[in-house]
Each structure stands twice: as structure tokens, then as C-alpha cells.
Amino acid sequence: MSAVALMFVSTVPAQACGDEVFGNPSNAAHAGHSGPKAEGVAATSAVKNVEQVANVPDAAGATSVRFLKYGRKDVLFVSGTFGLKSYDVDNPRKPKLLGEVKLPGFWQGEDTEVDEKRKLVFLARDPRAYGGNTQTGESGIYTVDAKRPDKLEIVSYVKVPAGHTTSCVNDCRYVWTGGPAKADNQPADWGGRPIWVTDMRDPRNPKVFPNPIDLYRNDGKTDYAHDVQVDAMGIAWSSGRGGVRGYWTDGWHRDPTTGKVRKATALNPVPYAGGGISELAAPSKFMHNSYRPVGWRAKDGGDHERWGRNGDLIYATEESFLDGCAGDGILVIASLKGSYNGEGWRSTPDKPFRLKTIGSWGVAGQEGSDPASGDCSAHYFDVEGKILVQSFYAQGTRFLDISDPTNPRQIAYHRPGDGRSWYPAWHKGLVYVADNTRGIDILKLTR
Known part of the structure; x- marks a missing residue:
């Protein structure tokens, strides 16, 4: 395996996102806390039913993976406590380091976003980066020019009042940035940071809008908006404390709240x-990220679009x-049935609105688990067809058959x-896993 030794050794706890903890924080192995679970390996x-195709140890500290296409070549981008690295994975059994942006002490680029057309990478700087903290630390967005994956260049950095994750909307002309816990200079009644919008039409001169969005998400209280995923219809789904809410970000639509x-x-x-x-x-009411399955679209003979798969489920x-x-x-x-008329925006503690759960899955007690680790929390997941692959920190990477959404079944x-295990991504039949201690594991489902 071609590998370049990592010069920076992370001192950041190799565990969860931070602040999204439910329960006793002193026993939670997440950013800014330590305890029994932090040591539970x-x-x-x-x-x-899994073959490990390769491991990339020089990406230790990895938190997220993404791919960009250059002609016929696909390049893997890995963010983590080291900053950003790019790899040639034409031969997935021998990944080759191409370039890097060194940011020792960075925190943490979780769910790093890429712009396929302009070949840009957006890295969210959490306020805990470089020894900071959620109360007073600085947060923002680095924009990296990746036109040449072997010559990565930071072209801008902009301060943003949020900075745990940042996500593209409207083809990356704008990014939505959310989390983590609120800063000292933010409203006392907030439970966490909502979403701030940044205009990235000129990536060298990003413009941050002063007023946040996705407010009042937790039964009328402004709370922690953690991450955003955009579905095939272009609807942006914001997950955080208080659930998951979807928004149109382009076009003319009926606003169900008015x-x-x-x-x-x-x-x-x-x-x-x-x-x-x-x-x-x-x-906990804290939803970390989401996925809404919708299929192909086609014109119905008029101006309306029809979608090839029912979109009434949210994972x-x-x-x-x-x-x-x-x-x-x-x-x-x-x-999502029963939520299309703004019910989720009118929810209050006295009259709470909740989506109907049709299925669930947890790793605790499942085959292959190790309860002695004391850590069974879910984290990021990715879906390919009817197979969902998900990271569960110390419980590793799990493959689920979701052909029956009411009964997800572990198959590997x-x-x-x-x-x-922090973040898995399907790519050409393989799964690339950002593992915070091991680097990148490249896996093949053998069943």
C-alpha cells in the first residue's frame, strides 16, 4: 500500500461529534468530555460477510469522506483532525495520497461537502478547533480549490456563527452551516445553533447572511440544527434536536405555514x-442526519414533475x-404522512407533533456487538439500493437490508x-469508511 506517514498526532478525543449527548455528559466520549466510554475500546x-479490501492508516483522525470525478478518474477526499487529504483510488487495494491541506488541530470537517461542477471542497470549522471551545471559540468555513487534487489550495475562509457541519444547497451556490452548542454571545434561550446561510457564488469572497434560519425547530424553541442532506427532489432536510424538517430552496411553492x-x-x-x-x-430528540428516498423524475406531459418512488419515508x-x-x-x-401542512412548524410542548415511526434498528444486543465498549451510538449512514451501511463508533460498520422498512435486518x-467508525460511503460497489482511529477502511460486502 502506498502511504505517507501522518506528521500530526491528534490529541482530540477519538469519539463523537460533541454536544449532541443525551444522558450523563461525564460518561459520554464526545468532544469536550471524557470518561469511561472515551477509554472503552x-x-x-x-x-x-465483509472483506477488508484496504486500510489507509495515514488518514487517522478521519471524520468524513467524499468523491469528486475528474474525467474517468474518481478521487477520494478525506477530512479529519489533520485537515483535508485527497487519494487516487483507481486501484482501491492500493490508494495513493495525492495532495493535502494541513490544518493540525482542526475540528473537524464532519460531513465535508464538495461541489462537483466547480471542484470545490467546503470544510466547516467547529469552534472547538485549535483548542477553542463552544462558548467562545471561532467557527467558520474553509473553501478549498480542488481543480488539481494534487495541488489543493485554500481560496477563502469566512467566519460564520455556526460551524459544526456545512452543506450545499442549490448546486453549492449557497451552503447551510449548523451547530454546535450555542456560544456565550448567542440568545440564552437557544438550545443550540440554528442554520446560517452563506452565498458561495463567488467562492473567493463568500458572503454570510446575518439572520439564521430553521428557527424554533424543537417544539417552538430554537435549538441545535446539526446537519443538512438534500434529496433527489432538491429538498433540504435539516436534522437536529427536535427532529427532521425539509425545505424547498428554489422555485415557487405553497408555504403550508401561511x-x-x-x-x-x-x-x-x-x-x-x-x-x-x-x-x-x-x-434524546436529537437527530444527527437523515435520508429521504425518492427516485427518478419525468415530465407528465405538462409542467408537473412526477417521481418514480414514493417519498413518504424519512430515515x-x-x-x-x-x-x-x-x-x-x-x-x-x-x-412523513400527516406532516405536509406545516404541522412540524406548529408543534409546541403543549401540543407536540411527532412523525409516525414505522421501523427502527439499534446495534445494542445485535450479533457482532461488544457491549463492554460502553458505546453503541449511531452515526452517519449511506444507502445503495436496498442496503443501508451505517457507522456505530466502537460497534463498527453495519450493513442492513432495508427492503422492508418496517423490519431492517443486519446482514453483515x-x-x-x-x-x-464515523462515516461510511458507497462508491462503485465498495464502502469507504472514515474511521477516527484507523484512517480509511475500504470494505466489500461479500454476501
């Missing part, structure tokens, strides 16, 4: 559907850490004893 490995038709923009999106997740499925991950494993984060599958797993 599984002593043994467990693997079923009953009026108006133009949706990245700065003033139109609510679509979504809402809180039942506390019976996700007691969402709860991230939480409790003593033991039984109550840790769960993958929840919920129905990869849990190395020294691993911390």
Missing part, C-alpha cells in the same frame, strides 16, 4: 414536510450516549477491535 474484532404561494430561496426557504421524531423511538439517525448500550442512538424510519458487519 473493544478488545476483540468481529467481522461477517397557505400562500411564494418563491423559495436558500435564504428564505419554504417548509415542505417533517417534524419531531417520537420520544419512544429517539428519547434518520439519533446520536446519544447513555450508561451501557441499550439506550444509545437508534436508526429511525418514520413516515465489520468491527475492528481498534476502530471508531
